[in-house]
Amino acid sequence: MKRLVLVGGGHAHLSVLEALAAQRPGDVEVTLITPSPRQNYSGMLPGWISGHYALSACQIDLQPLVRAAGGQLILEHVVDMDAARHCVALADGRHVHYDWLSIDVGSETETSWLEALGSKLLPVKPLDQFFTRWPEEMAEAQAQGAFHLVVVGAGAAGVEIALAARFALTRAGVRARVDLIASENGVLQGHNRRAQERVLAYARRAGVSVHFQRAVGTPNGVLLADDELIAADLVIAATGARAPVWLQRSKLALDPEGYIQVDPYHRSVSHPDVFAAGDVCARPNTSLSRSGVHAVRAGPVLAGNLLAVLESAPLRAYRPRQNSLYLLACGPRHAIASWGPWSASGAWVWHWKDGIDRRFIRRFARSGSGAASAKMKKSA
Numbered sequence: 184m185k186r187l188v189l190v191g192g193g194h195a196h197l198s199v200l201e202a203l204a205a206q207r208p209g210d211v212e213v214t215l216i217t218p219s220p221r222q223n224y225s226g227m228l229p230g231w232i233s234g235h236y237a238l239s240a241c242q243i244d245l246q247p248l249v250r251a252a253g254g255q256l257i258l259e260h261v262v263d264m265d266a267a268r269h270c271v272a273l274a275d276g277r278h279v280h281y282d283w284l285s286i287d288v289g290s291e292t293e294t295s296w297l298e299a300l301g302s303k304l305l306p307v308k309p310l311d312q313f314f315t316r317w318p319e320e321m322a323e324a325q326a327q328g329a330f331h332l333v334v335v336g337a338g339a340a341g342v343e344i345a346l347a348a349r350f351a352l353t354r355a356g357v358r359a360r361v362d363l364i365a366s367e368n369g370v371l372q373g374h375n376r377r378a379q380e381r382v383l384a385y386a387r388r389a390g391v392s393v394h395f396q397r398a399v400g401t402p403n404g405v406l407l408a409d410d411e412l413i414a415a416d417l418v419i420a421a422t423g424a425r426a427p428v429w430l431q432r433s434k435l436a437l438d439p440e441g442y443i444q445v446d447p448y449h450r451s452v453s454h455p456d457v458f459a460a461g462d463v464c465a466r467p468n469t470s471l472s473r474s475g476v477h478a479v480r481a482g483p484v485l486a487g488n489l490l491a492v493l494e495s496a497p498l499r500a501y502r503p504r505q506n507s508l509y510l511l512a513c514g515p516r517h518a519i520a521s522w523g524p525w526s527a528s529g530a531w532v533w534h535w536k537d538g539i540d541r542r543f544i545r546r547f548a549r550s551g552s553g554a555a556s557a558k559m560k561k562s563a
Contacts, residue, residue: 185211185493190261190271190279191288192217192245195460198482199285199489200245201550203252208493213254214279216261216271220245225309225340226540229512232317232347233538234354240416243547251550261288264433266454283456286443287451287478290462296398297335297420304400306420308342312415320417320431321355329358333405333415334397337365338372341421342382343512347390348419362392362413364405369395371521374509376455378521381528385513424462438465447500449485460485476507479543510536 189196192215196515203213249256257279263272270280292306305320307313324330330352334345352359363370363386370386370393371379386393394413396488399561404415426441434455436444442465444452449464451457461478484501491498506523510532513519518533520526 186280186367186505187211187213187489188271188279188284189213189215189492190217190284190463191463192219192222192284193287193461193531194222195480195482195485196285196287197222197243197547197550199287199486200248200252200254201547202237202483202486202490203254204550206490207253208490209227211493212251213252214257214281215245215249215254216257216273216555217245217281218258218260219311220258222257223314224540224544225310226536226543228307228310228313229343229347229514230316230537230540231314232344233512233514235516238314240541240544243544248547248550263431264435266434266451266457269456281456282490283492284458285485286457286459286463287461287485288427289462289478290442291427292420293423293425294420297405297422298401298419300404300415300418301402303402303404303415303417304420307344308327308424310416314547321351322345324352324357324359324416324466325355327357327416331360331362331404331416333362333364333413333418334421335364335405335418336421336423337363337370337393338376338421339464339509339511342370342386344419345391346366346385346389346514347512349391353390360392360465361390361494362394362415364394364396364398366397368393374521375524375526377524378509378526380517381519381526385519385528389514426463430463438467440465447502448488448498449481449501450488450498458485458489459465476509477503480504510539512536 221242221244224241227236230236245413260274261271262274270278272278278421292308294306332348334341345361349361370382396408398407406412435451438444443459445459445464446452449458449460460481481501488498508522511519516530516533518536519528520532542544
């Protein structure tokens, strides 16, 4: 019996579970290891903050997907790995051995220069923690009647969260101040100029102050490069990513930043029995932005390649597109689109994004329930 172990319930592994449920390869023991029974879909986080979605609408229940794939679900964190011994270590002390391993755990938020904030700091990742704590912060803001929020990081995530939080706090009747800390490189670095201009214009209309300086954390807020102190009740970190620390001990080939180096088939360049997708990996000589876009697109290729190695079949390369489409929610039902040199905005863009997100959730809800129903009919 071959042992296929999936570490992490990220976007790419949803496609893997879907494919395993559809094909159910024989003589394969499938195990998914992830700390939460549900995957929180990051694409709907800003809409959830704004109050457009219930939490349940943003989550995918992993148990039906795992059951449909004929696997077992282990709810635990992976804390170590030894690729030479084909083994991963769990936080509860257990060790899980594999013949084939796939890693899709995402990245972590780099917050080393903000740690002085203590309990005032809320990193965007891990998402489970954010989804738990944000309602608590909203309740505190409503109780106080006034709230000062600072969002550090002005990439797509930081922009969306700042605008969504501003909308939610205002709608809740809170006297809110929201500051967005961008570096001297500006907002939405790497996006087209028109999309950047749209974001800045919308931020001004929404009452979000944008600062083009770097900042460090203090016990009371953030200190800008020009020595201005911005006091805050809460600081959300949507800053740069960092690789999970346990990869350093894995014996896998890593890039200089600690991410798993993979080939065009998303297979480890040092250990061909290990695959990786999403933010946790890097491809030599290929630029992959750390966003859910690539994880979603690489998912079907990863799924096909895992099925292929189980059957000793040829692998297929993942070829990232030159430009990725980004649909940025702005708080109310309004969004900004950015794709290569093109940009647009309006309510229609928000409805476009809403349709894509809802279809993504429905797809995997059907995958789990549909395969489970087919299995029940077959057994009957």
